[in-house]
Amino acid sequence: MKLVQKPFEMSALAACWRGQGLKIALVPTMGWFHEGHLALMRRARQSADRVVVSLFVNPIQFGPGEDLAAYPRDLQRDSELAAGVGVDVLYAPSVTDMYPTGFQTSIRVAELSKGLCGAGRPGHFDGVCTVVMKLLQQTQPHLAVFGEKDFQQLAVIRRMVHDLDLPVEIVSHPIVRETSGLAMSSRNSYLTEEEKEQALCLYRAILFAQAKVTGAVQPLSAEEMCSEIEKMIRQVPGCVVDYVEIVDADNLERCETVNENSRLIMAIKVHERVRLIDNARLCVV
């Protein structure tokens, strides 16, 4: 596996691959790889001749007071993990190469970026769109793989790609969970074992909602279900709800009743320190 750090070198390599008719896949990441990331890389490996994993902790998607400085980093460890699943290039550009002096362009997906995580993290999705656009242009992939854990991000990126006619296929991959059910996240490394146990309230909420939906004989009120879940989470020490919503999986608008396209989507803060997200499809059988 090759480590590339300069954008011009990445672009040249991608152009060379394109010239040879090779199929390129990109997996954009912020590093500190866990099984979730590795699953995305394996998925990319299945569908492309060349797999590029970008590793870039993108400053413009962090707000003031967020965990940009604390975000866990270990290039050596990440290199070994990526090489182990057959990645061809680990692309890890520097902040100054990505955003040199004078940089001033941004991309906004107006409606999808507003609610959910966008409400509490203003500008976050503009930063995500902008960096993803740059990475797509630098690596020229035929497909790019994103995890469903960042479900709003996935919807925003799909919309950007569709609206701007980018010639890339966006592939999504299901959430990978610990044996306990906790969704894999680089931010889990901020948690003690006890806090991880508390954070399981997210997974329990998903199981609760799915059980309710499976047993339902008539359409369920999304608002009532969200209230019940919020109540459950409030009972867990140290957990504070940011939002609990049941939305349409495509336009992220609130559902009145749970239907076959509904998604339960949640964000909590654990011990005022660690923000965690989780989501799941609510299948109506």
Next chain:
Amino acid sequence: MKLVQKPFEMSALAACWRGQGLKIALVPTMGWFHEGHLALMRRARQSADRVVVSLFVNPIQFGPGEDLAAYPRDLQRDSELAAGVGVDVLYAPSVTDMYPTGFQTSIRVAELSKGLCGAGRPGHFDGVCTVVMKLLQQTQPHLAVFGEKDFQQLAVIRRMVHDLDLPVEIVSHPIVRETSGLAMSSRNSYLTEEEKEQALCLYRAILFAQAKVTGAVQPLSAEEMCSEIEKMIRQVPGCVVDYVEIVDADNLERCETVNENSRLIMAIKVHERVRLIDNARLCVV
């Protein structure tokens, strides 16, 4: 020459050309071709195997009360003119194909879009960036040719391409003028002969400024020169100054004194009806 109207058809054609190793040039236009447009097309023809001219009156770059509905259109005439200079594809998508229901993505080049035309036309350059990005993605050109008459637009597009790492070369072409000196513009068709004569105040201002710079023995104050030009224009019946500025050609910031990178850049309104722009380099000999 082929007329293409569907984005998916344009994308397929561009992908096919790319696959054959052909070099593609794009000339983005809003139609109603004049010699200025044809010069851009000839310039593209020199450097590419395939020349695409897009013709799209882009609604999202017009503000309320601007001339979107009145903008002159004649696809038949434009087709003949483009064919005459060797264009391969005239790409004329519809508004609903470019901006279908649910479209919500926009691109902003923050600093360069603020002053000059951006001050009087809020959102204009966001609309320009967004449509140019879409056209670039749909046509996948190796180079795109823009006229210098829209000098701020050129600077904004160059910045977007640079900031987002788009793999396309932006080529600029000097302003083409009528024999009288009036800069060619589709909007000149709104003017009577008498109004065209009045609109020549822009060209006279350029000649005045260039003469002053040529004869200068010490650095000239940009502010004083702009005041003199504004005074000249105010004396012309029916002409109202929107702005007259001398700016750095790269960052569009106001110059204190005229230097080798200064650009005189102006916008006026003729008889409260027609907005005209013009600009020129102020060479210090």
